[in-house]
Amino acid sequence: MPSPSRLNVLVFPCGSENALEIHQALTYSIHVNLFGASSIDDHGRHLFANYCGDLPKIDAPDFDSVFSSLLQTWRIDLVFATHDSVQEYLGQRTATLGFTLVNSDPLTTRIARRKSLTYAQLADQSWTPAIYSGLEQVDRWPVVIKPDQGQGGQGFCVARNAFEAEAALLAVSEPLLVEYLPGEEITVDCFTDYQRELIWIGPRTRERTRAGISMRCHFLKVDPKINAIATCINERLVMRGPWFFQLKKDRDGQWKLLEISCRVAGTMVAQRARGINLPLMTIHDHLQRKVSPLPQSNVRLIERRILTVIELDYTFDTIYIDLDETVIMDGKAIPATLHFLYRMHARGKRLVLITRHDVDPAQALMAACISPQLFETVIHIVDGVKKSAFIKDKDNAIFIDNHFPERLDVANTCGIPVFDVDALELFN
Template identity: 50%
Template sequence: MPVAARASGPVRVLVFPSGTEVGQEIGRALERSLHVQLHGASSRDDHGALAFARHARLPSLDAPDFDARFQALLAEWRIELVFATHDSVQDHLAPRIASWGAVLANGDPEACRIARSKRATLDTFAHTGWTPRRHDDPAAVTQWPVAVKPDAGQGGQGFARAEDAATLAQAMAAVAQPLVTEYLPGEEISVDCFSDRHRRLLYVGPRSRERVVGGIAMRSRPLPADATVSAIAEAINARLVLRGPWFLQLRRDAQGRWKLLEFSCRLSTGSTVARAAGVNLPLLAVQDFLERDVRILAEPRLHVLERRLEHHAVLDYAFDTCYFDLDDTVFCNGIANPAAMRLAYRLLELGKRLVLLTRHPGDIARTLAAARIAPGLFDDIVHLRQGEPKSSAIRAPALFIDNHFPERLEVSRHHGIPVFDVDALDLLYR
């Protein structure tokens, strides 16, 4: 879709599958951008439906009606730019999506085909000296151990280390289209990259993989791009048509030399490190889609990034008002409670009323001012007399937030509405 022909306004972006870690990262990177109208879709019931305000369910990639349903969704939402969050999806969409009237971020068909196959990747860059030695004849292996992995795997899935011919045979039998290469015993890094529409490699961001769970680096540090790492990224960029975010995995061999494990034409799971340093790779892709020349401004003092599992509670209850207690709920240890403030502003975004409900013994306005909480945050402030039950001021349907259990019990018994302690605030309406 030529940019000159598009209507003005935000770019209509689809993230698929939306519930993956990559999909969630793209959502966080783009959800507040004025340049983007964000949509998500998934083939299963997952977190994508909670994280994307506009969301659809699609059949699985191998379903006979996937292409027709996907194309129909693009037309219905008038999607302009698609981010694929899985290598198989990227490879499937790349040769098709242009005829469906949309653009796939970094979706050159040849680049996606080569990236999806480790064997094709090794063939493409066999002359470079930075690909691991391949063993096409398992019977001819003389240097042990060796690495076994599926040709179309990702994130270390299906990887095995074989110490001898017997374990090699077992490992090869356990995966589809096994690939056997030299074993690389050294340090492994991920390298996030960005190439623009002029085929310029604008960003090379290596990062460590210090604690890995399920193939995802949970602790990473940004690293300097040494000459070898930069040269490998430049060589891949020069050989293939890349436009948008992509990444590669490197590991040192027994002599300490960097060797290529794989590369991918999509955003990486750990690209949050780049975003934390001020390099928002999905947003750069949107700007490049709009044919705007972009520049990189990375913060060099970023030290480390830690990941963790997040929780999102879904409340099956319709309400229009949330009542907050003041002492030890909104106001804790002399300052505003950050969790309560986050929930309050999120509920305002959702169009809910906020009411402060308290028997605070002092001057409420002075207490709020000391905590730097604006009284206008609340639609109403109800100052109860001592001994007056809080249930008397509550009108259902509503939520009630109070740190004191007897108060929650009294309100629950009187109104039957959901009541929560402060420990639940970080789980609600994220």
């Protein structure tokens, strides 16, 4: 049950990569009750214990009333928007719907959503890229065509001549014709506090990306140029909380602005990995507490991967699990198995150890620093009886064993799902 002494924090939509980062950043905070909502049934339901997956989309006529009702039902104190269009939409409605949004300034959310407005707001800066109103203005090829409201590289096209540019302009929605930037690209994560002080600037490389999300990055020093850009953006736009901008080097090796976003980035986990928990800083800043970054300078590289989870169309209350090479190996605990067992135990599942171990299983568990009390029952088989003979509750149990013949027998005899150790990480 949510604690009444904590802030009720809603993440919407809650199935994206940056929603996952907010969840991971706040899930163990003693200050927060987490809630997740989406307009489509997505990965968020595997993350958030408090979840709503059937909100209307923001362009639906009943979105405002349904969203307002959800805020009241859950008594939400603070909302994180995780998509730029949602950020802009909610930013225009905080007053009428009566809620608090992270980075809620209506004008800022509108400017940040459109590159044309962003570049116009910063047109007097040398680091703002050249924008062409038509092909006749292009003085150097290639050029870039990209959507005014795009994100994650969607709709991006490099045109080497006027013919290619004409085709791209017709294919891209609300196209912008922009200076081509061939050099290195970086993301700069920032944090502005409730007094509008810019207290964190964290540049990171974008060395390998997938669907616009950086999967590998190194941290860079904040040089005077990057610091000046961040400071200028913070002065021109009203930020509060985490935000980021992206830079790319031009033909002369000078940084130019790509875009600004006033939300948590998909790879802001990189900052948390070195001690800067930006979503948690947001919570304290919301309470008007002065926050101070404490970076760990020895963290240099971030590598990410895709997370996979499974969902069973089968309800189980009991887990039968083998010991040797399943819970322990070479006398030591298998970390992935322990992670699984403790998660299941916390959810009230009944854990039953079933083993042919040659000595007392309790001794083997304690030698591996595992409490035998983790298991409700320990079945120690000392003869050749098959494990399937000891599985009684065949309508609501699963069986885990590294040995295929044991799994095959239980599957055929008991008709319950069986898994090897490698599958345990897939359980949410």
